[in-house]
Amino acid sequence: MRGRHGLRGLLRGFRRAHPKRGEDGASAPTDPELLLRVLCHEFRTPVSTLTSLTRALADDRRELTGADRREITRLARDQAVHLQALLRHATAGTRALVVPGAPEEAAPLAGILREVAALVPAHRRRARATRRAAACPVPAGRTRQVLVNLVENALRHGPADGQIGLYASVRRTGLSLLVTDEGRVDGALLEALRRPEPAAGMSGLGLWIVRQLVAADGGTVHVHRLRPRGVALEVRLPVLSPAC
Structure with a gap:
């Protein structure tokens, strides 16, 4: 990273x-x-x-x-x-x-996915990206930090031995990045995704950071309930290259 x-x-x-x-x-x-x-x-x-x-x-x-x-x-x-x-x-x-940094460099998503997936123990890891998504250029630093925060959130709040997934695909709505775990959608998660300002303390701060970084690239964050159990946080980003 x-x-x-x-x-x-x-x-x-x-x-x-x-x-x-x-x-x-x-x-x-x-x-x-x-x-x-x-x-x-x-x-x-x-x-x-x-x-x-x-x-x-x-x-x-x-x-x-x-x-x-x-x-x-x-x-x-x-x-x-x-x-x-x-x-x-x-x-x-x-x-x-607060001094503005240099413009964000773009990099193929594939390398970033490999780095972030390595944070999850191999026996708990599920990772897959379509060929189109893997080749897509993305803002390297922000995308890496978004995925790291989401994966760390899954490791911290999901079941101790649960599976964690990292998936990427290109859809009509743009580039879709999914981080899944075997936890559940609860009120605290929904509140963290709606809150306009970060709460006091550390609770929900990681998701607030994710929302700021995604918004900086014109993207959005969504939550999905998985069946029979589990939760998925989806980041949708605009496609930066016609080749995607």
């Missing part, structure tokens, strides 16, 4: 959600308390991922191949870069955090 793009995307989302302007016409600084809560939230993913990766390396019961070790090392490096970026921007101060 490339931290600099995810953080820039978050900040662009804040400006979209909080378009207030000062007397001189410049954008007003983002709420420092909200920024602090978002930074704390975003720290959870790389820290928990690094914990899982180091646990895998230290597990004597599992024999790792050279390819396994290279993949774990690469993922650990990316998470460390993400943490460094968060720390650098946090210590720069609130005003530095």
